[in-house]
Amino acid sequence: MAEQVIVCNELTKRFGDFYAVNKITFEVTKGEIFGFLGANGAGKTTAMRILCGLSYPTSGTATVAGFDVYRQQDQIKRNIGYMSQKFSLYENLTIVENIEFYGGVYGLSRAVIKERSGELIQTLGLEKEAKKLVGSLPLGWKQKLAFSVAIFHRPQIVFLDEPTGGVDPVTRRQFWDMIYEAAASGITVFVTTHYMDEAEYCNRVTIMVDGKIEALDAPQALKQRFQAANMEEVFYQLARSAKRSSD
Amino acid sequence: MDAVVLDGITKTYADGKILAVDHVSLTVKRGELFGLIGPDGAGKTSIFRILTTLLLADKGTASVQGLHVVKDYRQIRKILGYMPGKFSLYQDLTVHENLTFFATLFDTTIEENYDIIRDIYEQLKPFSDRRAGKLSGGMKQKLALCCALIHKPEVLFLDEPTTGVDVVSRREFWDILARLKSMGITILVSTPYMDEAGLCERIALIQAGSIMQIDTPDNIIHSYPVRLYAAKSANIYGLLKDMRDNASVESCFAFGEYLHLTLKEDSGHAVTELEAFAQQKGHTGIAVKEISPGIEDTFIRLMNQKSQ
Amino acid sequence: MKQLLVFIRKEFYHVFRDRRTLLIMFGLPVAQILLFGYALTSEVKNADIVISDQAKDANTAKIISKIKSSSYFIVHEEQLAGPAIDAAFKKGTIKCVLIFPPRFGDDLRHDGKASVQIIADGSDPNTAKTLVNYLSMIMLNYQQDLAGGGGAPIGIIPELRMLYNPEDNGSLNFIPGVIALIFMIVCATLTSVSVVREKELGTMEILLVSPFHPMMVLIAKAIPYLVLSLVNFTFILILSVGFLDIEVKGSLLLLFAESTLFIITCLSVGLLISNIASSQQAAMLISMMGMMLPTLLLTGFMYPLENMPLVLQVISNVVPSRWYYLIVKAVMLKGLGFSAVWRETLVLAGMTVGLLSLALLKFKTRLE
Numbered sequence: 031m032a033e034q035v036i037v038c039n040e041l042t043k044r045f046g047d048f049y050a051v052n053k054i055t056f057e058v059t060k061g062e063i064f065g066f067l068g069a070n071g072a073g074k075t076t077a078m079r080i081l082c083g084l085s086y087p088t089s090g091t092a093t094v095a096g097f098d099v100y101r102q103q104d105q106i107k108r109n110i111g112y113m114s115q116k117f118s119l120y121e122n123l124t125i126v127e128n129i130e131f132y133g134g135v136y137g138l139s140r141a142v143i144k145e146r147s148g149e150l151i152q153t154l155g156l157e158k159e160a161k162k163l164v165g166s167l168p169l170g171w172k173q174k175l176a177f178s179v180a181i182f183h184r185p186q187i188v189f190l191d192e193p194t195g196g197v198d199p200v201t202r203r204q205f206w207d208m209i210y211e212a213a214a215s216g217i218t219v220f221v222t223t224h225y226m227d228e229a230e231y232c233n234r235v236t237i238m239v240d241g242k243i244e245a246l247d248a249p250q251a252l253k254q255r256f257q258a259a260n261m262e263e264v265f266y267q268l269a270r271s272a273k274r275s276s277d
Numbered sequence: 278m279d280a281v282v283l284d285g286i287t288k289t290y291a292d293g294k295i296l297a298v299d300h301v302s303l304t305v306k307r308g309e310l311f312g313l314i315g316p317d318g319a320g321k322t323s324i325f326r327i328l329t330t331l332l333l334a335d336k337g338t339a340s341v342q343g344l345h346v347v348k349d350y351r352q353i354r355k356i357l358g359y360m361p362g363k364f365s366l367y368q369d370l371t372v373h374e375n376l377t378f379f380a381t382l383f384d385t386t387i388e389e390n391y392d393i394i395r396d397i398y399e400q401l402k403p404f405s406d407r408r409a410g411k412l413s414g415g416m417k418q419k420l421a422l423c424c425a426l427i428h429k430p431e432v433l434f435l436d437e438p439t440t441g442v443d444v445v446s447r448r449e450f451w452d453i454l455a456r457l458k459s460m461g462i463t464i465l466v467s468t469p470y471m472d473e474a475g476l477c478e479r480i481a482l483i484q485a486g487s488i489m490q491i492d493t494p495d496n497i498i499h500s501y502p503v504r505l506y507a508a509k510s511a512n513i514y515g516l517l518k519d520m521r522d523n524a525s526v527e528s529c530f531a532f533g534e535y536l537h538l539t540l541k542e543d544s545g546h547a548v549t550e551l552e553a554f555a556q557q558k559g560h561t562g563i564a565v566k567e568i569s570p571g572i573e574d575t576f577i578r579l580m581n582q583k584s585q
Numbered sequence: 586m587k588q589l590l591v592f593i594r595k596e597f598y599h600v601f602r603d604r605r606t607l608l609i610m611f612g613l614p615v616a617q618i619l620l621f622g623y624a625l626t627s628e629v630k631n632a633d634i635v636i637s638d639q640a641k642d643a644n645t646a647k648i649i650s651k652i653k654s655s656s657y658f659i660v661h662e663e664q665l666a667g668p669a670i671d672a673a674f675k676k677g678t679i680k681c682v683l684i685f686p687p688r689f690g691d692d693l694r695h696d697g698k699a700s701v702q703i704i705a706d707g708s709d710p711n712t713a714k715t716l717v718n719y720l721s722m723i724m725l726n727y728q729q730d731l732a733g734g735g736g737a738p739i740g741i742i743p744e745l746r747m748l749y750n751p752e753d754n755g756s757l758n759f760i761p762g763v764i765a766l767i768f769m770i771v772c773a774t775l776t777s778v779s780v781v782r783e784k785e786l787g788t789m790e791i792l793l794v795s796p797f798h799p800m801m802v803l804i805a806k807a808i809p810y811l812v813l814s815l816v817n818f819t820f821i822l823i824l825s826v827g828f829l830d831i832e833v834k835g836s837l838l839l840l841f842a843e844s845t846l847f848i849i850t851c852l853s854v855g856l857l858i859s860n861i862a863s864s865q866q867a868a869m870l871i872s873m874m875g876m877m878l879p880t881l882l883l884t885g886f887m888y889p890l891e892n893m894p895l896v897l898q899v900i901s902n903v904v905p906s907r908w909y910y911l912i913v914k915a916v917m918l919k920g921l922g923f924s925a926v927w928r929e930t931l932v933l934a935g936m937t938v939g940l941l942s943l944a945l946l947k948f949k950t951r952l953e
Contacts, residue, residue: 069443070414169318196317196440196469198484199573200580203530210514225470226444230533231513249534260533262444262472269445329794331952350950355796363787369602370595381591382795424791 033060035187035218036081041090043076050076052241053090060186063209063219065232065249069269072238074222075191081220082189083107095186108136111180111217114191118176121165125156128164129179136183150178170201174208181212188212190221194228206231226262237265239272278343280432280463281305281328285337288323293335297323299486300337305465305479310458312477313467314572320486321467322362325436328465329359342431355383358430358462360421362437368410372401372420375409376427383428390429393460397423397453415446422453426462433457435466439473451476471573482576489579494572501570501578503527504543507535508551510560519558525550530577535564537574588797592805599779600809606775614767614817618824621759632680632716634658635673642690648727652683657719674706681705681716760825761913762886765906767821768814768844768851769880774872776810776855781868790952799950807852814848815841834920843916843926846933847909851876853940854905860947880906908933 036058043051051073058064068074079085081094083103092099095109119128126147133143151160154174164172173193181188190209194202206228213219221232229235230249237245237252245252245268249261258264281304288298298320305311313321326332327339330350339346344353366375376398380387391398397419404412409420418438425433435454439447451473458464458478466477474480474494481491490497510516517536520529527541540547548565555563600606636652638645653660661679673679684702686692692699703720705713780803783789792802818841825831833840854876862868881887883901890901901907908929915921915929923930 069445070441169316198316198319198580199471199577200530201316203577206531207517210517214514224441224443227533231531265444266448269443272445326790326952329790331790331793333951351796354794357794359791359794361787361790365786365788367595367599367786367788370598374595374598378591378595379791379795381588382792382797384588384796 034058035060035096036064036092036094036220038081038092039090041077041080041092042088043073043080043085044088049241051080051087054238054241054243056236056243056246058187058218058220060218061213061216062234063213063221063232065229065235066220066222066238067229067235067265068222068238069272072269072272073241074238077238078189078191078220078222081106082110082112109186111183111185111188112191113176113180113188113193115173115193115195118172119164119179122163124163125151125160125167125175128175129182132179132182138183146182150182154178170197170204173197173201174205177205177208177212181217185217187218187220190219192222192224194223194225202228226260226265229261229265235261237268239268244268278307279304280307280309281311281339281341281465283324283328283337283339286324286327286334286339287336288320288327288332288334296486298327298334301483301486301488302337303481303488303491305463307463308458308461310454310464310466310476310478312474312480313465313483314469314471314474314480314576315467315483316469318485319483321483322436324483325359325361325434325465325467329357329434330354355428356431358425358428358433360425360433360435360438362440366409366417366421366424369408371406371408372412373405375420376423379424380427385428387427390427393429393457393462394423394426396456397426414442415449418442418446418450419453422450426457430462432463432465435464437467437469439468439470447473471571471576474572480572482572482579484576484580484583489583490575497572497575498570501575503539504547505568505570505574506538506540506547506551506565507532507568508538508555508563508565509535510555510564511562512560516555516558516560519555519560520551523554528578528581532573535568537568537570539578589801589805592797592801593808596779596806596809600775600813609775610771610813610817611820613770614821615824617763617767618760618821618829621763631659632657632712633661633678634681634683634716635661635663635670635679637664637682637684638662639664639687640685640689644690644693644727645685647730648685648724651723651727652720655719655723657716670704674704677706679706680712681720683720758914758918759886760821760829760831761910761917762880762884762906764818764821764844764913765847765884765886765909766877766880767817768848768909769854769876769906770872771817772810772814772848772851773855773858773876774869776806776852777858777862777868777872778865779810780806780856780859781862781865784863785865793950793952799948800945803856803945803948807849807856810852810855811845811848814851815845818844818848831918833917835916836922839923840913840916843909843912843930843933846930846937847905847912850905850909850933850937850940853937853944856944857940857947860944860949879904883907884910886910903936905933905936908936 034057038054038056040053040055041051042049042053054077066074066078076085080087080099081092083094083099083106087099094106097105097109099106120131123131129147129150130143133147151157159167164175167175177190177193194205197205209219209221223229232249234246234248235252236243245264247255252264253260256264256267258267283301283303286298286301289296301320301324313324315321323332327334328341328346330346330353333347341353342356346353370378376387401416401420401423404416409417412420422438439450442450454464454466477494479491479493480497482489482497492500508516508520513531513536517529517531520526520536520538525540525542527539529536529538538551544550548567551565552563555565600610634652636649638649649660652658670682682704686700686702689699689701701724703717705717783792793799822833826833855872858868858871862871883890883897883904884906885901890898912926912929915926
């Protein structure tokens with residue numbers, strides 16, 4: 031059986047009487063692209079924060095990269111990468127400086143940073159821009175660079191929180207090429223998105239409604255089960271019944 | 278007379294270093310639902326701000342309902358409704374207080390123009406004493422729309438109203454827009470979601486400050502110059518790589534569960550050729566078909582042409 | 586007009602629904618008044634003083650008995666010479682030394698004036714200053730006793746080897762300064778933050794796009810804070826009178842009129858800041874750094890302006906609170922009328938007109 035890098039069992043996060051995450055159970059396999067969908071306020075962000083070691087669950091168990099979310103948050107953080115639409119890179123540092131900074135944060139040696147950043151800049155075709163401030167790059171480039179930086183320390187899992195919001199369709203696909211490539215190299219990708227066509231790119235997809243996982247399967251299987259032409263239809267059928275929603 | 282006219286509008290920032298809008302010309306007819314479709318940073322917000330008299334263009338002229346955006350800005354401010362992209366209302370005021378405030382600001386009352394917001398406001402009524410900050414994303418957006426409509430504007434400007442909103446709320450929002458259009462309000466709406474383009478009467482595809490195409494969604498789709506094929510296999514990423522290595526393939530990109538492909542030269546039996554190619558590369562679960570393109574396909578094609 | 590009223594009502598909602606604003610608005614004045622009034626008063630009791638009486642005549646005996654009978658000092662009578670004084674100070678056992686020269690009484694009788702030497706512990710300047718002031722008062726009191734008994738007017742000239750502050754330094758003098766400080770914080774900071782918040786929310790775009798006149802936005806923003814500040818002022822006065830036993834000697838009407846003027850000055854500053862700042866944090870920082878520090882340092886209520894380098898004294902002239910401080914001190918503490926403060930009022934009014942026109946002029950009817 032394939033190695034499980036994320037294992038959640040009845041994971042729950044409660045704020046007062048409000049169950050932001052309500053007994054979710056799922057497993058993510060190594061090298062998988064795992065889509066994490068849900069309406070606004072369904073509990074995606076809360077669940078993701080727990081898995082990234084940023085917040086403690088109320089009950090249930092979960093391990094990420096083999097580490098316990100209650101006791102081993104530091105080890106979890108060392109073994110994952112994270113990128114979101116809002117937070118990416120320092121605008122007033124150059125590309126190279128950003129890479130060096132994040133490499134340093136994860137404790138990579140100078141030699142490794144130097145070697146990998148050279149490779150990275152070459153693959154992204156940013157040789158000319160390497161000494162430019164990140165703030166001057168177009169949005170699409172920033173997002174691609176941010177993703178590269180998030181996996182720069184070769185984490186076991188990378189968490190992507192709406193990585194392609196507002197990005198043009200061409201760059202969006204280039205971004206997904208990078209995701210595929212990372213997955214092929216063995217990095218597990220855990221991704222949230224508002225673009226339903228992107229849900230189709232995932233190996234498996236969960237759809238959260240009101241803090242619970244209402245569906246978890248391969249896109250193809252979900253479409254069959256809900257007799258829908260595409261993932262948007264599947265999502266619509268599930269999320270329409272949502273009782274709650276907030277930002 | 279057209280409701281909105283932009284003629285050769287150019288806008289730069291940082292002393293001309295950043296070109297946000299590059300010679301944009303377009304017209305929106307009275308009563309039309311017009312969509313400005315493009316990614317972040319394409320210049321949509323700058324265009325909206327120029328039209329709503331919040332920014333001055335560097336070059337070009339623009340008018341709303343025949344009124345000049347610079348000279349007649351005070352009159353324009355009376356007849357337009359505007360929902361800015363980052364608009365989030367007063368979180369510490371209740372639904373009713375927010376609406377009353379904006380009604381008074383535009384020198385009217387909720388009752389006076391209740392007809393126009395009835396459908397939307399009825400849904401908000403149960404929460405009228407709730408603070409706006411405690412509303413859900415979809416509800417906030419509806420309240421914001423009510424506030425923009427309360428003075429019965431002739432032209433409505435909606436800057437990315439559906440960004441970051443989930444599919445369910447997005448659909449509801451577009452239903453509302455269709456109803457507003459039927460009341461005769463001219464609507465100019467921007468969105469980064471290509472799938473929303475089909476819900477507009479006419480659209481402009483905008484990228485990096487300039488307009489690539491303006492037409493009805495149908496015409497734009499029909500203007501796609503070549504045949505488009507969709508292909509899939511069990512290993513979609515492998516197929517993508519292989520297809521890109523295929524010398525006869527002009528472009529290939531992921532599109533939902535399929536890959537979308539165009540060929541350099543179309544022999545007429547492309548489907549069988551592509552199937553054979555995939556089989557030869559050892560793929561399983563292969564499916565290839567010809568499909569009709571969507572707005573997003575056109576957008577990608579236009580973008581690629583532009584960058585070449 | 587109706588629009589303006591509704592706008593103002595909205596501003597009141599904002600203030601009353603935000604705990605942070607309320608705390609700054611009403612909690613801060615109480616805290617500051619109590620802090621400056623009680624904790625930071627420079628009143629010193631039972632300080633150890635060494636009196637070295639080299640004259641030993643009737644005059645010195647009377648003065649010493651006066652010092653002893655005050656609650657401020659514990660008197661040790663010793664004959665101390667230079668090195669011994671130093672040693673005592675270093676040990677920290679004494680706070681102050683008073684030396685009557687051998688010819689004190691003779692000088693007083695023959696020349697009508699005499700010197701005493703006061704040495705205070707400069708490492709604790711505030712206490713030193715206060716003790717010196719107490720001693721000076723006691724001497725003055727004795728002089729008045731002598732003068733009251735007829736005969737030629739006489740003077741005792743204290744020669745100080747430490748800080749000399751000509752003014753009495755109790756909580757009395759702090760209050761006008763604290764009032765100025767509170768207005769600066771409440772009006773400048775809160776108005777600038779409230780305007781900038783609209784920018785952050787995106788509501789500013791709607792306000793600008795509405796037919797409501799842009800300048801009215803500023804006026805509508807300022808009025809609630811003017812009203813609240815006047816309420817606040819009343820509150821501070823009640824606190825000062827009730828808890829700190831400060832008497833308002835001058836006209837209350839004049840005091841309120843002058844305060845209204847100063848509040849408008851502060852509001853103009855706040856509106857001006859809101860033009861520059863693009864985030865609430867920036868607005869807060871600019872008001873704190875740009876307004877609070879000069880008010881604290883260059884108004885004269887914490888540190889006497891006379892002792893400052895000339896450059897700072899010149900700069901202090903452009904700090905509005907400096908003028909307001911002078912006015913309040915004159916009206917509230919000395920009971921003087923408008924004729925005594927018209928110059929300061931004129932300066933403040935000029936500044937206000939300048940700042941307000943600048944704020945209105947700079948306010949953009951567009952986004953850039």
